[in-house]
Amino acid sequence: MKRGSTTEMGNKKIDTLIGQESSLTGRLESSGTIRVDGKFEGDIITKSDLVVGENGQVSGKVKARDITVAGLIKGELEASGKLELVPTAVVEGEAKMSLLVVEEGAVFQGNCQQIPKDQKDRGKALRIDTPKIQASPVPEK
Helix, strand or coil: CECCCCEEECCEEECEEECCCCEEEEEEEECCCEEECCEEEEEEEECCCEEECCCCEEEEEEEECCEEECCEEEEEEEEEEEEEECCCCEEEEEEEEEEEEECCCCEEEEEEEECCCCHHHCCCCCCCCCCCCCCCCCCCC
16 A cells, blocks of 8 residues: 555546555545555545556445446445446445446446435425416306
8 A cells, every 4th residue: 555645547646555466454544536456355435536446356335436446346335426337347236326337348236326416415305386276267168
């Protein structure tokens, strides 16, 4: 795991990297972007994004803003933003997200639930008023 340095992945800054040759068990919390190219078993919680690389394997609970999967995730996922599965992705379990993108070739087995993007709208019932209609009698012919 890399700490205190950043790696660029496209336009995403990676703050924590679990490399291909690494295998970790436990709980990982961060406010920055996390990338998993090795194996991780446990909970991953970040206020930013999570990227699971093509060789990455995650088993457990995952919570992030945006989650991009190219490898394997088994467990519970929650993305307050977007969950994106690229063609090499395999996801098994329960997923909650605001937006789901599944590219051709990706595999998703389990249940998914769309959640409101704005937390303040979560759990709010929409008010639906009954329209008031005034009818006039139909004239006789």
